[in-house]
Structure formats: structure tokens, C-alpha cells
Amino acid sequence: MAHSRARRNPADGRAPVRRVASAFAVLLLLLGVLGFVPGITSSYADLRFAGPGSGARLLGLFQVSALHNLVHLVLGAVGLTLARTVAGARAFLLGGGAVYLVLWLHGLAVDRRSDANVLAVNPAGTWLHLLLGAAMLALGLFAGRRERRR
Template identity: 30%
Template sequence: MKTRYFALVAGIVFLVIGLLGFVPNLLTLPASAPDLAVKTGYGYLFGLFSVNVLHNIVRLVVGILGIVAYRKFVHARLFARSMAIFYGIVTVLGLIPATATLFGLIPIFGHNIWLHALAAVISAYFGYMIWERELQAA
């Protein structure tokens, strides 16, 4: 049950954050912000997390996948494992200046780095821990 609830909660959180990224009043864009090829919806959500339309779409997709994965343990575990790997890679890419904007498409620098790292660690915990009762029920 723990892994399934993780998928549901993570899905809802990512869906909400993805939707909030489309609210213009929640975005600010400092003059020092790096240039992006995709400027639509570009700004800092709550003044902290850099987003643009593509970043928001990725979060919406992750959110929807999490909610759908909640239905079965095996899907929830696959979701958590995939999220751990995906956000682990995104964290590393965010640390490298040449790839911190995913080639100008998606901003993954600044505060997004620790947010993605946190998502990867929590996802790894739920994706790779073996919950005996969940395996028996699956």
C-alpha cells in the first residue's frame, strides 16, 4: 500500500505543481535569468523554481502517470523506480552548466536541482524498498 500511496501523492503533487506553472501571476522573471529557446511561460514559480511550458508539461505527464500507477502495486513500483532514475539523471544534468537548460528547452537549474534530487531519493526509497505485504498482495 505504501508504494501505491506514494504514486498517488506524488502524482497529485506533480499535477498541481504543473498546473501552477501555467498561472502567470505566480511567475517572475529576473533580468539575470538564463536565455532559453522556449520562452513560452518562462519564469520562476514562486520566485524560486524556473519553469516554462515544456517543464510544466513534463510535470503534468509525471503527475498523470503517478495517479494512473496508483491502481496496481506493480505499476506504482515501476512508476517510483522510473521517477528515481529520471529525476536522478535530471539532477545531474542540472548541475552541469552546459546542460542546465536541456539545450535551451527546459530550465533545470537553481532550486530545481535540489527539488529533483529530493524527488529522486524519495522515489528510489519507495521504488526499491521491498514491502513484503505489498509483494504478497500483488
């Protein structure tokens, strides 16, 4: 039995899909913020607003631009807002997953040296977009199952 003065777990009573959406939103916010932190983002002096000329690398691996970081920040903020409801959380996971899968396809199709690479995405980022997109879609579909049956 829990002590009567025990701190309440903020996740208690929250639908699993809301917790999952919140976790992805926080992850995206973290990625967006870290993309602006010198040291965590290598070659920070080479960070550009947009385009393939940005030489900055988050964790020394993922090519980023200021626009790329801002996209993560905006998606994260939208995710936290939508995660307040079950329907919003599912919409965020499904919509965000679709967006990341489109970014994955874009990363496969675009010449990384061309101006079409507006977000400054390299192969590591392209495959991360696939991972994020697939995970968000799958969790949006399956984490919301129980709530839909009620």
C-alpha cells in the first residue's frame, strides 16, 4: 500500500497514447534544443539557417540547420499541446509519423548537395526519420486501441 503522503505519479490515470505522444513531443523538443547547443552540435560555427551548406552535426552524426531544429521544436510543441486529449495524441502520432515518413522519402530522393535539401539532411538523418515515422505511426495505431474500444 502506498503511503497517504506519497507523491502522485503524473502518469497515473493518463491514457497510454497520451503518455507516448508526450514522450515523443519531449524527444522532439530535446532534439530541437540540442541542435542549437555548441559542443553537443559539432561544427556549430557552420550552422546555417537552411540548405545543404550547413555543416553542423547534432551529436557529430546528424546534419542539422536552424530550420531543421525549428521544425523539431514546432512539432514537439504541437505534440505537447495535442497530447492533452486521447484524440489529439493519436492525431499527433499518426500525423507526425506520416510527416517523418515523407521526410525519409525526401531524404532518399533528393541530391544532398542541391538546394532541394532545404532542411540539411544527411543519410543518418534520413534513416532516423524512418525510425521516428514508423515508431510514431505504429504507436499511434496500437497505443490508442484500448481507448477506442471503450
